[in-house]
Amino acid sequence: xxxxxxxxxxxxxxxxxxxxxxxxxxxxxxxxxxxxxxxxxxxxxxxxxxxxxxxxxxxxxxxxxxxxxxxxxxxxxxxxxxxxxxxxxxxxxxxxxxxxxxxxxxxxxxxxxxxxxxxxxxxxxxxxxxxxxxxxxxxxxxxxxxxxxxxxxxxxxxxxxxxxx
Numbered sequence: 001x002x003x004x005x006x007x008x009x010x011x012x013x014x015x016x017x018x019x020x021x022x023x024x025x026x027x028x029x030x031x032x033x034x035x036x037x038x039x040x041x042x043x044x045x046x047x048x049x050x051x052x053x054x055x056x057x058x059x060x061x062x063x064x065x066x067x068x069x070x071x072x073x074x075x076x077x078x079x080x081x082x083x084x085x086x087x088x089x090x091x092x093x094x095x096x097x098x099x100x101x102x103x104x105x106x107x108x109x110x111x112x113x114x115x116x117x118x119x120x121x122x123x124x125x126x127x128x129x130x131x132x133x134x135x136x137x138x139x140x141x142x143x144x145x146x147x148x149x150x151x152x153x154x155x156x157x158x159x160x161x162x163x164x165x
Contacts (some may be wrong), residue, residue: 025085028078032086035079037145039089039097042071044142046104046130050117058142064112075101093136100133 028035045053045067053063074080075098083089089097102124111120118124134142 021089026083028082029086032082032088035074036083036088037147038070038079039074039083040134040137040139042067042074043100043133043137044101044139044144045070046126047134047142049127049133050114054114054116065115068112071101071104076077089137095131096133096136100129115121 045063048063054064073160080097084091084094090099092125107122111122116123131142
């Protein structure tokens with residue numbers, strides 16, 4: 001059992017500084033819109049058909065790679081929790097989102113390929129679930145939002161990224 005000596009002797013903390021946890025949360029809160037956009041984008045990618053994903057493909061954007069990496073980033077605990085702490089997503093849907101993440105994590109590496117997106121039962125079910133989640137989140141558009149996308153050229157110069165944190 002941990003004894004708080006200050007409380008035993010009636011000494012109260014007079015510091016008005018926020019704890020380091022609070023300061024860290026404040027820093028993350030500054031980027032809550034970015035984390036929210038990342039979450040929505042990750043689900044949107046899973047909601048798209050092969051033809052729709054192919055339209056996104058370009059020299060700087062590989063949708064198959066983004067399917068994996070974007071969802072992993074969106075569900076990084078501190079980013080994911082920031083979205084809920086800031087009220088951008090209702091807590092009532094949190095468990096469904098986590099279940100979706102688990103589902104996508106369990107997709108076999110053998111079917112992470114263009115040829116399976118439109119015709120494999122797991123991808124079809126994933127697309128249906130992604131669309132259902134987007135509907136529950138009140139997201140009507142299935143357009144990938146690239147406002148926060150930052151692309152660097154070979155020299156490290158920013159080519160795109162108007163809102164990147």
